[in-house]
Amino acid sequence: MRWLVSPRYDLFFFIGSCLVTWVFLGIYHGLDHYGWAPRVESVLLTYFVFTAIFDHPHIFQTFSRTHADRVEFARHRKSHTWGLAVFVLAGFALAAANLIGHLIVFAAMFGSFHIMRQHWGILRAYKHLNRDRSPLDDWLDFVTFYLGAVALYFHDYTDNPPETVIYGKLTAPFPSLPALFGELALYAFYGVLVLFVLRQVWLFKTGRRINVPKLALMTAALSTHGLIFFFTATPFLVAEALETAYHNVQYQGWVMHYQRRRFTGRAMVKRWFLMALAYGGIVGTIEVIALAEPRLGFLFIPFGMVVIWHYWVDGKIWRMREQPELREAVIPQ
Numbered sequence: 659m660r661w662l663v664s665p666r667y668d669l670f671f672f673i674g675s676c677l678v679t680w681v682f683l684g685i686y687h688g689l690d691h692y693g694w695a696p697r698v699e700s701v702l703l704t705y706f707v708f709t710a711i712f713d714h715p716h717i718f719q720t721f722s723r724t725h726a727d728r729v730e731f732a733r734h735r736k737s738h739t740w741g742l743a744v745f746v747l748a749g750f751a752l753a754a755a756n757l758i759g760h761l762i763v764f765a766a767m768f769g770s771f772h773i774m775r776q777h778w779g780i781l782r783a784y785k786h787l788n789r790d791r792s793p794l795d796d797w798l799d800f801v802t803f804y805l806g807a808v809a810l811y812f813h814d815y816t817d818n819p820p821e822t823v824i825y826g827k828l829t830a831p832f833p834s835l836p837a838l839f840g841e842l843a844l845y846a847f848y849g850v851l852v853l854f855v856l857r858q859v860w861l862f863k864t865g866r867r868i869n870v871p872k873l874a875l876m877t878a879a880l881s882t883h884g885l886i887f888f889f890t891a892t893p894f895l896v897a898e899a900l901e902t903a904y905h906n907v908q909y910q911g912w913v914m915h916y917q918r919r920r921f922t923g924r925a926m927v928k929r930w931f932l933m934a935l936a937y938g939g940i941v942g943t944i945e946v947i948a949l950a951e952p953r954l955g956f957l958f959i960p961f962g963m964v965v966i967w968h969y970w971v972d973g974k975i976w977r978m979r980e981q982p983e984l985r986e987a988v989i990p991q
Contacts, residue, residue: 659788659869659870659871660788662780662988662989662990671908671911672780672875673874673875674878675907675908676882676904678712679903680885682704682708682896682899682900682903683885683890685707686701686704689703701895701896702950704899705945706942706943706945706946707899708898708899708902709899709938709941710941710942711935711942712903712906712907712938713902713903713938713965714934714942715906715937716906716909716910717937717965718933718934718938719909719913719930720913720968720971720972720975722916722917722921723913723916723975725738727920729981730983730984733981734974734975737971737974741970741971742967745964745967746960748963750959753955753956753959758830758955759821759824759829759830762824762830763832763833765966765969766830768969769902772969772972773901773902773905774803774804774807775972775973776909777803777875777905777908779976780908780912781803781875784869784871784875786989787871787989788867788869788872790872794857798854798857799872799876802851802854802876803876803879805843805847806847806880807883809840809843809844809847810844810847810884810887811887812840813843813887814887814888814897815834815835816836816837816839816840817834817836817837818834823893824894825894825895825949826950826952827952828949828952828955830894858873878904882901882904886900886901910931914927916984916987916988920984920987944957944958945961
């Protein structure tokens, strides 16, 4: 089996980091157990740990690809300058129009799709490295992964109340799908999953190689989705932390691998990581203050819009077919 970096590195950052989601679930229930009621202190403290140590540091790491890499910066200069400014200004315009709730809905759903795409991108890399390119396997992998991710995700959006509480008095109008939609999507996923498992059994029985890294990543990604959106019920901010924490560590591992190969050296990787942690601590503090004090809610906007810009720009900066310098840096030859 071939791995992107090494078995130990990949299993820690790309696959085993799904356990961070369980850690956050434990933090939340632990705080709740010691007397901080749901939707109040336990929510805010869980969210602070998540956003300061995990989420915003991974957002900052994006700048090592967009602004520190001269080749990429020249390729998408407008996206990395004026594009970023437009996103931030749009956030203030939407706030002025009293559409923050709708912006939260858009960001949450766009962010979930962004996470699915990251998992799928690494899964495709494992398929390429291990020459797992049978048309049948390509179809089964794609349908099993995306149908599973979507079915488990939208199961959480059935029979919702008109307004979902974000924190305090801040609410957002998330869509509410008929329960039948969620059930049908799940049954379709179960059917495809049976076909997928039977295909792996057939490969094993006929002595063909099974793509272990691909299977491990798919299991980690879909089981995490199931934990968050199917097996647990937590307040919105906690669910965001649970969903994104795995993705954050996975992204850190991917970017550090890129930095080490592209900028040559561990010193640069360490420098970027420390700057990312500092940025996360500052932004996390500001966001928690903005959530706790509604009059300061505008402080949340620029950093939240940088996150949405990150979702959008990530689709441009990791296209290895169009970016030979990136492919050379991150894919083993």
